[in-house]
Amino acid sequence: MPESRMSQASRLPLNEIRRRFFADQPLPGQALPAPILHSWQRCRGLGLPAGGGGGGERLEEAQLRERREANAGWLELARPALAGLFEQVGPNGLVLVVADRDGMILDESGEAGFLDKAQRLALLPGMDWSEAARGTNAIGTALAAADSMLVRGAEHYLERNRGLACAASPLLDPQGRMLGALDVSGASRKLGQAQQLAVRAARCQIEAQLFADAARHGWRLSLHHDPRLLDSPAACQLAFDEDGRLLAANRAGLTLCGLEPGNWRPRHFAALFGQSLEHWLHRHGQAIGALEAGAQRFSARLRPPAPRLAASAVGMAKPAAGAPASAPCPPPVLDGLPPNLFATALKLLEADIPVLILGETGTGKDRLARALHLAGSRRAAPFVAVNCAAIPEGLIEAELFGYQPGAYTGASRQGSKGRLREAEGGVLFLDEIGDMPLSLQARLLRVLQEREVTPLGGGAAQKLDFRLICATHHELRARVDDGTFRADLYYRLCHYPLTLPPLRERGDVAALAQRLLDQMGAGRRGISMSPQLARALRGYRWPGNLRELSNLLATLLALADDGAALTPEQMPQTLREDMRRQGHAVASDAIAELLRRCGGNASAAARALGISRSTLYRRLGKAKD
Numbered sequence: 034m035p036e037s038r039m040s041q042a043s044r045l046p047l048n049e050i051r052r053r054f055f056a057d058q059p060l061p062g063q064a065l066p067a068p069i070l071h072s073w074q075r076c077r078g079l080g081l082p083a084g085g086g087g088g089g090e091r092l093e094e095a096q097l098r099e100r101r102e103a104n105a106g107w108l109e110l111a112r113p114a115l116a117g118l119f120e121q122v123g124p125n126g127l128v129l130v131v132a133d134r135d136g137m138i139l140d141e142s143g144e145a146g147f148l149d150k151a152q153r154l155a156l157l158p159g160m161d162w163s164e165a166a167r168g169t170n171a172i173g174t175a176l177a178a179a180d181s182m183l184v185r186g187a188e189h190y191l192e193r194n195r196g197l198a199c200a201a202s203p204l205l206d207p208q209g210r211m212l213g214a215l216d217v218s219g220a221s222r223k224l225g226q227a228q229q230l231a232v233r234a235a236r237c238q239i240e241a242q243l244f245a246d247a248a249r250h251g252w253r254l255s256l257h258h259d260p261r262l263l264d265s266p267a268a269c270q271l272a273f274d275e276d277g278r279l280l281a282a283n284r285a286g287l288t289l290c291g292l293e294p295g296n297w298r299p300r301h302f303a304a305l306f307g308q309s310l311e312h313w314l315h316r317h318g319q320a321i322g323a324l325e326a327g328a329q330r331f332s333a334r335l336r337p338p339a340p341r342l343a344a345s346a347v348g349m350a351k352p353a354a355g356a357p358a359s360a361p362c363p364p365p366v367l368d369g370l371p372p373n374l375f376a377t378a379l380k381l382l383e384a385d386i387p388v389l390i391l392g393e394t395g396t397g398k399d400r401l402a403r404a405l406h407l408a409g410s411r412r413a414a415p416f417v418a419v420n421c422a423a424i425p426e427g428l429i430e431a432e433l434f435g436y437q438p439g440a441y442t443g444a445s446r447q448g449s450k451g452r453l454r455e456a457e458g459g460v461l462f463l464d465e466i467g468d469m470p471l472s473l474q475a476r477l478l479r480v481l482q483e484r485e486v487t488p489l490g491g492g493a494a495q496k497l498d499f500r501l502i503c504a505t506h507h508e509l510r511a512r513v514d515d516g517t518f519r520a521d522l523y524y525r526l527c528h529y530p531l532t533l534p535p536l537r538e539r540g541d542v543a544a545l546a547q548r549l550l551d552q553m554g555a556g557r558r559g560i561s562m563s564p565q566l567a568r569a570l571r572g573y574r575w576p577g578n579l580r581e582l583s584n585l586l587a588t589l590l591a592l593a594d595d596g597a598a599l600t601p602e603q604m605p606q607t608l609r610e611d612m613r614r615q616g617h618a619v620a621s622d623a624i625a626e627l628l629r630r631c632g633g634n635a636s637a638a639a640r641a642l643g644i645s646r647s648t649l650y651r652r653l654g655k656a657k658d
C-alpha cells in the first residue's frame with residue numbers, strides 16, 4: 034500500500050479511517066495525527082461535503098491585485114527567502130505557493146509538469162484554499178491551527194485532493210499576527226519531511242527579516258542561555274520603545290513574554306525582567322550581562338535603535354508617537370464585503386479624500402478604519418480615534434481643537450493640543466460623526482477647509498496635516514433632510530460613501546465564524562464547530578452583526594475544553610431564545626408565503642409541507658404572538 038494511503042499515526046489504511054470517520058464510527062486511538070483529525074472535525078462541523086469540489090470562484094484580476102497590494106509589505110521582504118526556497122523545490126517538479134492570512138493564493142511558481150495538475154486542482158492564484166473553502170489542506174489547516182502542516186493524499190478532506198501532497202508553514206508578524214502561509218505542493222511521492230523542513234526554514238528566514246525591520250527603531254534585546262548563541266536564530270529577540278514597552282518579538286520572544294500568536298498584549302521591560310530598561314542600560318550598556326525572566330536566567334545584550342531615516346515601506350503595524358505602542362487588534366475578516374471595498378477606501382485615503390464608512394452598529398467600521406491606517410502610507414504615524422457620540426457636548430470642542438492654558442474653568446494648566454493636532458501626519462478617525470452636535474459642525478467644516486485650527490482661548494492658528502476617516506450608523510442623508518446634520522459638512526465628507534453590509538448579508542455566517550474562531554486560536558486548541566452550531570449560526574439574523582458574533586464565539590471558546598466541539602446548547606439561554614423566536618418568525622413567514630401561493634388553500638399548503646392542517650395553523654398562529 035502506498036504510504037500516502039496509510040495513516041502515519043496508526044498504520045491503519047487511510048481509506049478505512051475515512052470510512053469510519055464519515056460513518057460516525059469510533060476511531061482507534063491516534064488513528065490520525067491529531068491536527069489532521071481536528072481539522073476533519075472542523076470541516077465536518079461546517080457541513081463541507083467530502084465529495085464536493087471545494088468552494089469559491091477564482092478572484093477577478095482586480096481583486097487579486099488588491100489582495101497582493103494589501104500584502105505587499107511583507108511579500109517584498111520575503112522575496113529573497115522565497116527565491117531560495119524555489120531553487121530547492123522548483124527543479125523537483127514541486128510548486129511554491131504563497132497565500133494570504135485568509136488562505137487566498139497570491140502567487141504560485143513552479144515548472145510545467147505539476148503546474149498543469151495544480152491548475153486542475155484549482156491550486157492557483159486567486160483561489161481560496163482556506164480550510165472552510167477546501168477542507169483539510171496544508172495551507173488552510175496551517176493557518177487555522179497556526180502551525181506547520183504536512184498533508185498528504187487522503188488526509189485531505191476532499192476526495193478530489195487525494196492526489197496532492199502539501200507542506201505549509203504559517204507566517205507571523207513580529208506582534209504574533211498571522212500574515213499568511215508558505216506552501217510547497219506536489220505529487221505525494223515527491224513530497225515529505227525534507228520539503229516540510231525547507232518550508233519551515235524559509236518561514237524562519239522571512240520572520241527574522243520582518244522582526245529586524247520592525248525592531249530597527251527600538252531597543253533590541255537578544256537573550257539566550259548560551260552567550261555564544263545571542264546572534265543565532267535560536268535566540269529570543271525582543272524590541273522595546275524608549276519607555277520600555279514591547280514593540281516586537283520573534284517567536285521565541287513571544288513565548289518568553291507569554292504571548293500566544295494572535296493574542297498580543299502590552300508588555301513592559303520592567304514587568305518582564307524586574308528592572309527598568311534605563312537601569313539595565315546604565316549597568317551594562319551594550320555589553321553582555323545576565324538577565325532573569327521568571328525562573329529563567331539568560332545571557333542578554335541590548336542594542337540601540339537604528340537612526341531614523343524615512344518611513345518604512347513595510348505593510349505592518351508600526352507603533353508611533355501618540356498611538357498605543359502595541360495594536361493588539363487582529364486583521365479584519367474581509368469575507369463577504371463588496372469586492373474592491375478595501376482597495377477603494379485605501380485609494381481614497383491615499384489621495385487625501387475623506388473616507389466615509391456607513392453601516393449598522395457592529396459591522397466593523399472601526400476595525401476597517403484601523404486596518405486602512407495600517408495598510409496606508411501613514412501607518413508609521415498616529416491613528417487618532419474620536420467617538421463624537423461619547424464626549425459630552427460641552428467638552429467636545431476643547432477635546433477636538435485643543436485649548437490654551439486656563440482657557441476655561443476646569444481646563445488643564447498645561448493646555449491641550451487637541452485630538453486633531455495629535456493626529457498630525459497620520460489618520461484622524463471621527464466615529465459616530467452623525468452624532469456630532471450641530472453647533473460644532475460649522476467649526477469642524479471650517480477647520481477641514483482651512484486645514485488649520487486655532488485652540489480655544491486664542492493663540493496662533495496651527496497647520497493641520499491628517500487623512501480623515503469618518504463613520505456613522507445613521508442614514509446621514511436623512512439627517513441632512515431633517516436638519517440635524519449640516520448639508521455643507523455632509524458634502525465635504527461624503528465624496529464616495531462606503532457601506533459595510535450587515536452580517537446577515539455577508540454570505541455564509543458559519544464560514545465567517547470559522548475564520549473568527551481560527552483567529553481566536555480555536556484550531557490550536559483542537560476546538561471545532563459542530564454542524565448543529567453551524568446551522569444555528571446560519572439561521573439567525575444577527576442584529577448586533579460582527580460584534581455579536583465575535584463576542585459569542587469568544588465566550589464559547591473561553592468556556593470550552595480543549596478538543597471540544599462547540600454546540601448550540603453552550604450558547605447563552607437568552608440568545609437561544611432569540612434564535613428560536615426568530616426561527617419561528619422566519620418559518621411562519623415562509624408558510625404564509627406558501628399559503629398565499631396556494632391561493633389560500635390550507636390543505637394544499639399543508640400537503641406541500643408534509644404537515645397536518647392543524648400544525649400549519651398552529652405555526653402560523655405563532656407568527657402573530
Ligand SMILES: Nc1ncnc2c1ncn2[C@@H]1O[C@H](COP(=O)(O)OP(=O)(O)OP(=O)(O)O)[C@@H](O)[C@H]1O
Nearest residue numbers: 365366393394395396397398399400506579580583
Ligand atoms: N472585519 C472584522 N473581522 C473580525 N472581527 C470584526 C470585524 N469587524 C468587526 N469585528 C468584531 O466586531 C467588533 C465591533 O466592530 P467595530 O467596532 O469595528 O464595529 P462598528 O461598526 O464600528 O460598531 P459601532 O457602530 O457600534 O461603533 C470588533 O471589536 C470585533 O470584535
